[in-house]
Amino acid sequence: MSLPLETKIATWQQALCEQGLLRQRHALITSHTGAGNAQFLYEGQTYLNFSSNDYLGLSQCPQLIAALQCAAQQYGVGSGASPLVTGYSEAHLALERRLCELTGHQASLLFGSGFSANTALIKTLFDKQDRVIADKLVHASIIDGLRDSGAGFNRFLHNSVESAERLLQGRQVAALITESVFSMDGDCAPLAAFAALCRQHGTWLIVDDAHGFGVLPGFDDGRAATRMDVQIVTFGKALGCQGAAILGSHALIAFLVSNAREYIYSTALSSASAALALAAVDHCVAHPELRAALADNIELFKRLCDETQIPLLDSTSAIQPVIIGDIAQTLSVAARLRAAGIWVGAIRPPTVPVGSARLRITLSAAHRPEDIAHCVNALAQALHFGE
Known part of the structure; x- marks a missing residue:
């Protein structure tokens, strides 16, 4: 016999799962490869981290x-x-x-x-x-x-x-x-x-x-x-x-x-x-050069997205959202990026308004130009998959 709170929890979690809104944790292993916090390991695979708020790479300094x-x-x-x-x-x-x-x-x-x-x-x-x-x-x-x-x-x-x-x-x-x-x-x-x-x-x-x-x-x-x-x-x-x-x-x-x-x-x-x-x-x-490196990386990301016709919001900060709208499609694009070794946050309601689900790409001074180029290329392919 299920107790009332057990029933409540199960019902609520099932509803979130059906809506694509269930949140889960992932136990990551930081990769100390000299790349700051731009890489980590998860289930044996190395990922480029485009989800962190560690904008200057100082967490691994x-x-x-x-x-x-x-x-x-x-x-x-x-x-x-x-x-x-x-x-x-x-x-x-x-x-x-x-x-x-x-x-x-x-x-x-x-x-x-x-x-x-x-x-x-x-x-x-x-x-x-x-x-x-x-x-x-x-x-x-x-x-x-x-x-x-x-x-x-x-x-x-x-x-x-x-x-x-x-x-x-x-x-x-x-x-x-x-x-x-x-x-x-x-x-x-x-x-x-x-x-x-x-x-x-x-x-x-x-x-x-x-x-x-x-x-x-x-x-x-x-x-x-x-x-x-x-x-x-x-x-x-x-x-x-x-x-x-x-x-x-x-x-x-x-x-x-x-x-x-x-x-x-x-x-x-x-x-x-x-x-x-x-x-x-x-x-x-x-070390103002860290902020300069971050600014350079933001500029590079925006320029490469413009060249590959990836629509961005009017942001000049390290936070670069790509609005997709549909929750299932947002999760699908994030999964394709993950398959390419790019870890990007898939942000869904209620964190953002309904209809504005997005990829939240965050840049860091620790990213190398080749990391950013790989991210943009993978993003372009993931967005245009099946077209």
Whole structure:
């Protein structure tokens, strides 16, 4: 006899499977071949990795591996407690101060992931007395935080300053929330225009900078605080490691320390992880050639796609989506790419809107020109298979 929850789980999973929406994990083996994080092994086959957010290839950087080893020797491998007990160390403080130096913000607060940072910020800062507007395509963590907060919120058309302005007219709006680089479309928000609009209406600008920090120009010029009131950065993308931070005013960070349940009741990010993130930040600042290599790879990919008539969105970032629409066809194209040794994410609803299933191709400074050429050639063949 099946118990009610067993029946619920089986029914739900069967429905997802029939719709092509079932999510599964794959245990990969990183291939240390000098190709950064651009290759891995799965079930005995080597794949070129065009699915990773490791935009600068730092997750396999020898200097950062050594930095983590040294940090573990110095601090141990865990923090042992929440930050408000004994889990906050000089390593955390040093990283927070360095992030403030780079961005111009007054204070910083560390979390274990970007998701927890976003939800903690939003559901702690806002309540049912507040009204917030957010870009139509903001991350799920932001939507979850807004729903948990009880705040009233409206969604403006993606990257539309005009749509946002209409929602601000005649209303008292606490904040406008957007991303710097959108994770599924790869396009960039008009942050300067949003900042001017927010100043005009006395509204905070909150920016999820997960996919921009370390990659976009000016990330380390000390002026980010002049463009955004609150900035959320993650360490698992361009920095190649783990964790996240909220950056803002002294008053905001003190408020979160006292009230954010995710911060108060969670074991702190390990000191070793904080020291690694600091080393990654400094490495990123000291090696602008990595960003130049990434830019070259993006340009090459877009040019080769244009030559082979592969339609792309208007993205200049490392995220290059190929919209297919149909879920089954998207999975089929991804499978053909995998057969050619190319691993690309097949993104389906609810991550993206219904009818916009896509291949999410992500480029890295670790990719070689021949890797990119092979990817584009395989993609062209997979898209035109059977025509």
